[in-house]
Amino acid sequence: MQLFDVYPLFDITPVRAEGAYVYDAEGTRYLDLYGGHAVISIGHSHPHYVQAIHDQIGRIGFYSNSVKVPQQMELATRLGRMSGYDDYQLFLCNSGAEANENAIKLASFHTGRKRVVAFRGSFHGRTAAALNMTDDPKLSAPVNMDNFPVTYVALNDPEALSAALSGDDVCAVIVEGIQGVGGLGSPSDDFLRLLESECKASGALLILDEIQSGHGRTGKFFAHQQAGIRPDIITIAKGMGNGFPVAGVIISPAVRPKHGMLGTTFGGSHLACAAAIAVLDVLESEQLMAHVAEVGARFKAALEAIPQVVAVKGRGLMLGAEFAFPAKEVRTRLLMEHHIFTGASSNPNQIRILPPLNISWQQLEHFIHALETVLR
Numbered sequence: 001m002q003l004f005d006v007y008p009l010f011d012i013t014p015v016r017a018e019g020a021y022v023y024d025a026e027g028t029r030y031l032d033l034y035g036g037h038a039v040i041s042i043g044h045s046h047p048h049y050v051q052a053i054h055d056q057i058g059r060i061g062f063y064s065n066s067v068k069v070p071q072q073m074e075l076a077t078r079l080g081r082m083s084g085y086d087d088y089q090l091f092l093c094n095s096g097a098e099a100n101e102n103a104i105k106l107a108s109f110h111t112g113r114k115r116v117v118a119f120r121g122s123f124h125g126r127t128a129a130a131l132n133m134t135d136d137p138k139l140s141a142p143v144n145m146d147n148f149p150v151t152y153v154a155l156n157d158p159e160a161l162s163a164a165l166s167g168d169d170v171c172a173v174i175v176e177g178i179q180g181v182g183g184l185g186s187p188s189d190d191f192l193r194l195l196e197s198e199c200k201a202s203g204a205l206l207i208l209d210e211i212q213s214g215h216g217r218t219g220k221f222f223a224h225q226q227a228g229i230r231p232d233i234i235t236i237a238k239g240m241g242n243g244f245p246v247a248g249v250i251i252s253p254a255v256r257p258k259h260g261m262l263g264t265t266f267g268g269s270h271l272a273c274a275a276a277i278a279v280l281d282v283l284e285s286e287q288l289m290a291h292v293a294e295v296g297a298r299f300k301a302a303l304e305a306i307p308q309v310v311a312v313k314g315r316g317l318m319l320g321a322e323f324a325f326p327a328k329e330v331r332t333r334l335l336m337e338h339h340i341f342t343g344a345s346s347n348p349n350q351i352r353i354l355p356p357l358n359i360s361w362q363q364l365e366h367f368i369h370a371l372e373t374v375l376r
């Protein structure tokens with residue numbers, strides 16, 4: 001059998017990884033400024049994380065959601081405390097798209113409405129509803145396109161938002177804390193506050209997709225916390241499991257659960273919870289959010305000081321550096337000549353930087369020097 005060939009691949013085969021480094025079979029060391037697509041939060045193969053998963057699988061890895069799984073409760077309690085959402089509820093699933101799919105169903109169940117407001121440049125995943133809220137028609141199959149009531153508005157456009165919310169038929173507004181795939185555009189703090197109040201006024205739920213921007217990546221637990229708002233629903237994935245597939249929907253107490261309303265076979269397994277709890281342990285014990293806030297600001301300033309960099313978007317360790325020319329060759333040379341992974345976005349002139357949150361300032365400085373060399 002062949003693999004279904006949907007990914008363009010670099011000719012690199014990592015066999016081991018540690019901290020912010022990835023190694024191939026020949027021992028070549030790569031600096032990971034991409035975090036496996038914003039997934040690696042506490043660093044590759046963190047010893048506490050490895051031990052926690054190892055210990056858990058030795059006891060019980062999985063049963064089903066028809067029995068009590070105390071690790072789910074422990075995760076919910078820890079997550080609530082660390083993120084400031086103690087009074088909210090947690091539904092566990094397996095991927096970002098699935099989290100958004102469940103979030104939108106909840107909003108529709110709760111309001112009895114159908115229409116969704118999403119934003120230009122958005123990416124929310126590749127399942128049915130998530131794709132219909134994603135502003136990239138190329139990703140949709142004919143089966144995705146019909147009859148899904150969605151209105152796209154530009155980020156930070158108050159008039160367009162008011163117009164989109166004017167009927168009484170909107171179940172939810174969904175917005176990324178910082179846009180990832182879309183090129184690091186952010187809702188401004190004022191716009192987030194407006195979103196919160198307009199959603200309340202119209203009876204729609206506000207869903208914050210923090211799948212990429214959450215779990216400390218911007219220096220706060222969630223990017224939206226910069227604006228001091230409290231959305232109705234928050235979706236999480238990527239950094240939550242540091243590579244173990246685990247995702248969640250964080251739900252306001254106003255949304256009441258009913259048996260059978262949502263469900264999943266694999267979501268919230270003992271093993272997934274052990275991985276997610278270990279991530280929270282390390283975020284806390286190594287004070288990674290404070291570290292991100294500190295090195296992120298220094299790093300952004302250092303990128304802005306490079307003459308060929310025309311703009312730096314994003315916050316913390318979720319940044320996009322933009323040039324006045326296509327970034328493809330810069331990324332390829334960083335990888336092939338300097339052994340540094342970076343990411344791309346839908347903006348062809350931008351490189352996306354999403355390192356593990358415990359990357360050191362020296363490692364970031366090494367990247368800056370390599371980037372300057374390539375640009376010269």
Ligand SMILES: Cc1ncc(COP(=O)(O)O)c(C=O)c1O
Nearest residue numbers: 095096097123124125180211212
């Ligand atoms: C903001 C955002 N939402 C949702 C998703 C989808 O997550 P997954 O690939 O785990 O389904 C992604 C993935 O890149 C994302 O960046």
